[in-house]
Amino acid sequence: MQTKLATSVGITLDRFIKKKQNDFAFASGELSQLLRDIALAGKIIHREVNRAGLLNIGGAYGTENVQGEEQQKLDVIANIRFIRALKNGGEVCAIVSEEDDEILDLNNKDGRYIVSMDPLDGSSNIDVNVSIGTIFSIFRRVSPVGSKVTNEDVLQKGSEQVAAGYLLYGSSTMLVYTTGRGVNGFTYDPSLGEFFLSHADMKIPEDGKIYSINEGSYRSLEPKVQQYIENCKDKKYTARYIGSLVADFHRNLLKGGIYIYPSTDKAPNGKLRLNYECNALAMICEQAGGLATDGKNRILDIQPESLHQRVPFYTGSKKMVEEAMK
Numbered sequence: 001m002q003t004k005l006a007t008s009v010g011i012t013l014d015r016f017i018k019k020k021q022n023d024f025a026f027a028s029g030e031l032s033q034l035l036r037d038i039a040l041a042g043k044i045i046h047r048e049v050n051r052a053g054l055l056n057i058g059g060a061y062g063t064e065n066v067q068g069e070e071q072q073k074l075d076v077i078a079n080i081r082f083i084r085a086l087k088n089g090g091e092v093c094a095i096v097s098e099e100d101d102e103i104l105d106l107n108n109k110d111g112r113y114i115v116s117m118d119p120l121d122g123s124s125n126i127d128v129n130v131s132i133g134t135i136f137s138i139f140r141r142v143s144p145v146g147s148k149v150t151n152e153d154v155l156q157k158g159s160e161q162v163a164a165g166y167l168l169y170g171s172s173t174m175l176v177y178t179t180g181r182g183v184n185g186f187t188y189d190p191s192l193g194e195f196f197l198s199h200a201d202m203k204i205p206e207d208g209k210i211y212s213i214n215e216g217s218y219r220s221l222e223p224k225v226q227q228y229i230e231n232c233k234d235k236k237y238t239a240r241y242i243g244s245l246v247a248d249f250h251r252n253l254l255k256g257g258i259y260i261y262p263s264t265d266k267a268p269n270g271k272l273r274l275n276y277e278c279n280a281l282a283m284i285c286e287q288a289g290g291l292a293t294d295g296k297n298r299i300l301d302i303q304p305e306s307l308h309q310r311v312p313f314y315t316g317s318k319k320m321v322e323e324a325m326k
């Protein structure tokens with residue numbers, strides 16, 4: 001039977017946000033505007049990513065970030081673009097970014113929101129034309145509007161997120177986000193400059209047969225994780241590791257699977273950062289029916305102690321994460 005292609009154009013992101021606006025806990029339109037600001041920045045990064053090879057914006061920028069990583073030009077460009085879009089949008093008072101050591105106070109006195117972001121995830125894949133992404137978490141500030149942004153504002157548990165999501169610059173560019181009432185995916189149509197709803201109410205399969213882990217560090221993994229990998233091989237599961245968290249996560253969300261970045265000898269607390277990688281994907285995963293832990297505790301319950309804190313990250317299909325934690 002011929003699969004019916006979606007010929008009708010879906011609802012735009014703008015229309016969807018308007019339709020759903022009353023669902024937001026603080027339905028004042030500010031969060032809607034903030035989501036639009038993020039979508040705008042995503043469109044700009046889509047354009048830069050798709051022309052990187054032509055504009056000589058590939059390769060290293062020549063500086064190191066607080067993580068000790070060599071920043072790629074697109075890391076820096078994406079960071080600047082998101083900061084500018086969120087500053088101009090006016091809803092955000094401060095940003096925590098993978099690419100900045102300290103809190104970025106945007107001096108938006110009326111801004112009620114904090115954004116924690118990984119402006120470009122999967123930097124090692126930029127120059128080899130493999131999917132990369134952006135990850136963002138949105139919190140309401142806890143200190144009084146107009147006052148100086150505090151550590152308390154930016155070190156909130158993931159369970160306090162009012163929204164979270166990611167952009168995936170892949171064979172198509174997608175925006176996937178949640179405001180705590182399910183997960184919806186939008187596909188960008190560059191010819192129209194719009195995101196259209198393409199994946200409504202996304203749910204991750206309860207079980208799966210795909211495991212994503214960098215087996216290069218196998219020898220330094222704790223026995224429990226080594227055993228889990230062996231079990232996956234015994235069951236003839238599929239190994240898939242793109243090296244861009246957003247891409248691996250998105251595939252597992254659609255097909256079922258587990259992504260693990262455990263403690264390794266080089267990264268005793270894992271490599272991924274709680275504030276702007278794990279929290280956002282943990283909220284998405286739970287909203288889609290999956291799990292996200294550090295191997296023992298629910299990611300969203302972890303109280304952050306520092307801006308760039310790393311945690312081991314196990315996320316994906318409920319049954320697979322439960323199995324990996326046994």
Ligand code: AHG
Pocket residue numbers: 069098118120121122123124214243244245246271
């Ligand atoms: P980023 O590019 O934002 O620093 O994140 C890279 C992360 C994640 O995207 C990916 O899954 C992981 O690093 C890959 O790490 P390894 O190369 O150590 O496997």
Ligand code: MN
Pocket residue numbers: 067069098123
């Ligand atoms: Mn990085």
Ligand code: MN
Pocket residue numbers: 118120121122245277
């Ligand atoms: Mn990242």
Ligand code: MN
Pocket residue numbers: 075098118119120121122123
């Ligand atoms: Mn990054």
